[in-house]
Amino acid sequence: MSRQTLRQKLEILADAAKYDASCASSGTAKKNSLGGKGVGSTEGMGICHAYAPDGRCISLLKVLLTNHCIFDCHYCINRKSSNVRRARFTPQEVADLTINFYKRNYIEGLFLSSGIIKSSNHTMELLVEAARILREEYDFRGYIHLKTIPEADPGLIHQAGLYADRVSINVELPTTSGLTRLAPDKDAAQIEGALAKTKSRIIEAKDERKRFKHAPRFAPAGQSTQMIVGADDASDADIVGKASNLYGNFGLRRVYYSAFSPIPDASAVLPLKRPPLMREHRLYQSDWLMRFYGYAPGEVAQATDKHGNLPLDIDPKLAWALKFRGSFPVDVNRASKEQLLRVPGLGTTAVGRILAARRHRTLRLDDVAKLTQSIAKVRPFLVALDWRPTTLTDRADLRALLAPKQEQLELF
Amino acid sequence: MTAMQNVSLGAHYVVHMPQPDDFAFWRERARALIQCDVPPDRVSWVEPGGTGDLFAHGGNARGEKRLPVPDKDAPPVRVSKRFMSLARNAGLHSDPERFGLLYRMLWRLQSSARIMEDKADPDVRRIEEWDKSVRRDSHKMHAFVRFREVEGDEGEHYVAWFEPDHHIVRTNAGFFKRRFANMKWSILTPRGCIHWDGKVMRESGPAQRSDAPSDDPTEDLWKSYYASTFNPARLKVGAMMAEMPKKYWKNMPEAELIPDLIASAQAREAGMVAAGEREERQQPKTLAEISSAITACRDCPIAECGTRAVMGEGAIGTPLMIVGEQPGDQEDVSGKPFVGPAGQLLDECLGTAGIDREAAYVTNAAKHFKYVQRGKRRIHQSPTAKEIDTCRWWLEAERAIVRPRIVLALGASAARGLLGKTVSISQARGAPIPLDDGSELWVTVHPSYLLRLDGDAREEHGALFARDLSAVRARLSELAV
Numbered sequence: 001m002s003r004q005t006l007r008q009k010l011e012i013l014a015d016a017a018k019y020d021a022s023c024a025s026s027g028t029a030k031k032n033s034l035g036g037k038g039v040g041s042t043e044g045m046g047i048c049h050a051y052a053p054d055g056r057c058i059s060l061l062k063v064l065l066t067n068h069c070i071f072d073c074h075y076c077i078n079r080k081s082s083n084v085r086r087a088r089f090t091p092q093e094v095a096d097l098t099i100n101f102y103k104r105n106y107i108e109g110l111f112l113s114s115g116i117i118k119s120s121n122h123t124m125e126l127l128v129e130a131a132r133i134l135r136e137e138y139d140f141r142g143y144i145h146l147k148t149i150p151e152a153d154p155g156l157i158h159q160a161g162l163y164a165d166r167v168s169i170n171v172e173l174p175t176t177s178g179l180t181r182l183a184p185d186k187d188a189a190q191i192e193g194a195l196a197k198t199k200s201r202i203i204e205a206k207d208e209r210k211r212f213k214h215a216p217r218f219a220p221a222g223q224s225t226q227m228i229v230g231a232d233d234a235s236d237a238d239i240v241g242k243a244s245n246l247y248g249n250f251g252l253r254r255v256y257y258s259a260f261s262p263i264p265d266a267s268a269v270l271p272l273k274r275p276p277l278m279r280e281h282r283l284y285q286s287d288w289l290m291r292f293y294g295y296a297p298g299e300v301a302q303a304t305d306k307h308g309n310l311p312l313d314i315d316p317k318l319a320w321a322l323k324f325r326g327s328f329p330v331d332v333n334r335a336s337k338e339q340l341l342r343v344p345g346l347g348t349t350a351v352g353r354i355l356a357a358r359r360h361r362t363l364r365l366d367d368v369a370k371l372t373q374s375i376a377k378v379r380p381f382l383v384a385l386d387w388r389p390t391t392l393t394d395r396a397d398l399r400a401l402l403a404p405k406q407e408q409l410e411l412f
Numbered sequence: 413m414t415a416m417q418n419v420s421l422g423a424h425y426v427v428h429m430p431q432p433d434d435f436a437f438w439r440e441r442a443r444a445l446i447q448c449d450v451p452p453d454r455v456s457w458v459e460p461g462g463t464g465d466l467f468a469h470g471g472n473a474r475g476e477k478r479l480p481v482p483d484k485d486a487p488p489v490r491v492s493k494r495f496m497s498l499a500r501n502a503g504l505h506s507d508p509e510r511f512g513l514l515y516r517m518l519w520r521l522q523s524s525a526r527i528m529e530d531k532a533d534p535d536v537r538r539i540e541e542w543d544k545s546v547r548r549d550s551h552k553m554h555a556f557v558r559f560r561e562v563e564g565d566e567g568e569h570y571v572a573w574f575e576p577d578h579h580i581v582r583t584n585a586g587f588f589k590r591r592f593a594n595m596k597w598s599i600l601t602p603r604g605c606i607h608w609d610g611k612v613m614r615e616s617g618p619a620q621r622s623d624a625p626s627d628d629p630t631e632d633l634w635k636s637y638y639a640s641t642f643n644p645a646r647l648k649v650g651a652m653m654a655e656m657p658k659k660y661w662k663n664m665p666e667a668e669l670i671p672d673l674i675a676s677a678q679a680r681e682a683g684m685v686a687a688g689e690r691e692e693r694q695q696p697k698t699l700a701e702i703s704s705a706i707t708a709c710r711d712c713p714i715a716e717c718g719t720r721a722v723m724g725e726g727a728i729g730t731p732l733m734i735v736g737e738q739p740g741d742q743e744d745v746s747g748k749p750f751v752g753p754a755g756q757l758l759d760e761c762l763g764t765a766g767i768d769r770e771a772a773y774v775t776n777a778a779k780h781f782k783y784v785q786r787g788k789r790r791i792h793q794s795p796t797a798k799e800i801d802t803c804r805w806w807l808e809a810e811r812a813i814v815r816p817r818i819v820l821a822l823g824a825s826a827a828r829g830l831l832g833k834t835v836s837i838s839q840a841r842g843a844p845i846p847l848d849d850g851s852e853l854w855v856t857v858h859p860s861y862l863l864r865l866d867g868d869a870r871e872e873h874g875a876l877f878a879r880d881l882s883a884v885r886a887r888l889s890e891l892a893v
Contacts (some may be wrong), residue, residue, distance in 0.1 A: 011636050014640035016638040018642070040591065043587070047554050049555050051652040054642055072833055101630070103595060224440055
């Protein structure tokens with residue numbers, strides 16, 4: 001086989017890495033390159049340097065070190081039995097590519113993952129080596145996200161956390177049975193064990209820094225994970241339950257949901273259809289409800305239908321409100337923050353604005369309209385000085401009034 | 413108010429801003445005017461190059477000279493922190509009315525200090541909108557500036573061309589300095605330029621696009637990355653346009669790929685789906701149906717070899733199913749499974765173990781012969797895991813009809829055809845593996861493996877094979893009771 005050029009390798013290994021949803025570069029410790037030898041800064045807010053036509057942000061150089069893999073997970077394009085072209089970077093090549101892209105302001109940093117070659121430890125060593133070259137030889141102070149391999153030696157994972165801003169381990173599927181069926185080489189207990197270990201290291205390192213100024217940072221942007229949606233038959237209620245366990249047990253910064261999308265040379269056991277993007281979107285919305293709106297996982301599950309799935313045509317918050325109409329309407333001039341957060345159509349920003357504005361005036365519906373995105377959507381659930389929805393809140397066809405209209409196609 | 417004596421009653425004041433982004437200057441002047449109690453409708457603020465408003469004309473173009481001077485003991489002007497942080501950004505907006513409105517806000521704040529909290533107030537909302545669009549413009553500058561490398565006399569120099577909407581260049585110099593502290597760079601814009609040489613920040617006047625370099629060799633790599641990281645199955649053009657509006661595209665090298673990526677996306681996605689398509693076909697109900705269907709099957713590339721499909725052989729309801737890898741040269745010719753050299757060896761061993769081949773159902777994991785032509789000979793090629801997985805659908809159909817109690821898989825390919833994953837023969841052999849339908853899977857080597865060995869190894873593995881077969885024989889008798 002002829003030798004691949006750097007560009008060919010980049011094409012193969014970027015293509016192989018794109019099914020990882022995360023590209024975040026936010027929430028890490030502040031650092032900059034003043035007084036150093038190299039380049040790089042992180043100032044808290046992540047930056048999306050470009051957007052691809054799939055609407056996803058390109059913040060990091062997201063590549064695999066290699067897409068050779070000894071595992072055979074059905075949903076994965078890089079599984080052993082797949083016929084994709086294979087390629088392999090050296091750690092040095094990855095580091096050079098990162099620096100060259102960074103200097104031109106294309107990226108915030110590196111997201112490095114890998115297929116498993118030889119052994120988990122060998123692979124983990126190579127990942128850590130790439131991060132080491134960047135941090136120690138190039139004095140790179142941008143963002144690094146390393147995917148860690150749950151089966152690897154804890155010492156190596158520790159090393160990874162010292163170089164990286166964020167580490168992550170994918171739980172892959174929401175149910176253990178799904179994992180056994182679709183990822184026969186992976187072990188749920190081992191994955192969760194590794195998540196737990198990383199969590200305790202992050203806490204220890206934070207604690208040490210409180211006492212010793214120069215204690216090393218360990219993954220200051222925390223850890224995250226990813227679940228694939230639509231490859232097995234787990235319901236939305238299962239997924240939301242699993243996510244809330246993960247947030248609770250392992251202190252995760254984020255749980256990413258990735259709609260299973262058709263991959264080239266797919267395994268025969270998978271449903272090959274258009275990815276359930278809307279379902280993915282609804283799951284993210286419910287994730288937000290739990291993280292920022294004070295909903296308990298059980299309450300999100302209350303918004304699901306009898307199969308445990310969230311409705312696709314309306315958002316989960318509206319679905320919940322329609323089921324629990326007794327809690328509405330709420331008085332925009334008197335209701336607590338928690339109550340206002342439950343009003344469909346009011347986001348955290350709008351609620352903040354309402355709370356600030358009502359110290360100065362008693363709000364009319366017009367005032368509320370200036371503070372929110374769409375007054376038509378929130379109106380049935382609110383009472384204002386000059387507005388009372390009377391029977392609107394209890395109308396049987398309220399759902400139809402608020403759901404996006406179905407459009408009949410024109411004859412052509 | 414003592415300052416009033418410095419103010420001519422009914423006079424109109426004009427303040428000429430030296431720079432469109434000089435907030436400190438505005439602050440000084442605004443403070444003095446407030447202390448002299450000059451109401452907002454008596455002040456005009458003029459940007460460099462601007463004409464001001466209706467009242468700013470006339471003989472005293474240098475109206476600033478006549479600005480009133482507050483008394484030394486005039487009371488200090490106080491505003492909320494929130495106003496200061498908003499005003500700093502809003503002052504950078506390109507709207508020529510910004511300084512006038514900021515002054516009006518400052519004026520109003522003197523009598524009602526907490527008015528900034530009233531988000532429903534139109535002035536507050538306008539300032540907040542300015543602040544928001546300036547912050548967004550800065551953020552997009554951090555994101556979309558693209559440096560190009562030029563080889564200078566003193567090493568590498570990185571130069572970018574960017575077109576901001578507002579007067580944000582100077583305020584954002586710090587960001588780029590912190591990020592690229594040890595790099596020589598320049599950012600050229602139509603609103604002025606900034607240059608960093610590793611030690612000192614320098615400013616210069618407006619530039620043109622042609623002053624910036626036109627390409628950089630690394631851009632090809634970046635474009636490859638951009639195209640490869642895009643997932644055509646998830647096309648969401650609206651989401652991209654919301655965050656990366658078209659106005660930025662002309663200065664971003666990767667953006668020229670976008671139209672083609674969008675145009676080809678649906679075809680690429682449909683291709684991937686079709687390549688693996690197994691629509692909800694009805695599973696065949698009889699062996700005859702399978703037999704005719706596999707002849708027409710083109711689900712995997714083996715079918716393109718032009719060989720015939722070889723159907724399994726045996727009766728429905730027999731307790732034992734034997735599964736091989738795929739038909740060989742002779743099987744392809746005769747259309748029957750296990751008739752070549754390996755088949756003969758299998759017959760011999762089955763006989764020794766006391767298993768009646770005629771009473772078993774014999775079939776293969778893949779139904780077509782895969783080979784490469786070498787001269788006159790057709791050389792056997794192992795089917796790939798993907799091909800086995802694809803053909804598994806037929807094998808499952810056969811199992812559902814024949815319903816054997818025991819399935820004997822010969823070799824790793826056969827085992828994969830039944831389990832859907834690759835197992836190691838040496839670890840899996842010798843003990844039953846339960847299958848979903850309640851039957852048992854026994855795994856052993858393929859007889860052709862024995863044919864490739866000789867000497868002691870042949871002896872040893874022959875014995876192991878015989879032992880596996882007798883275990884199956886024993887299990888069959890157990891189940892028969």
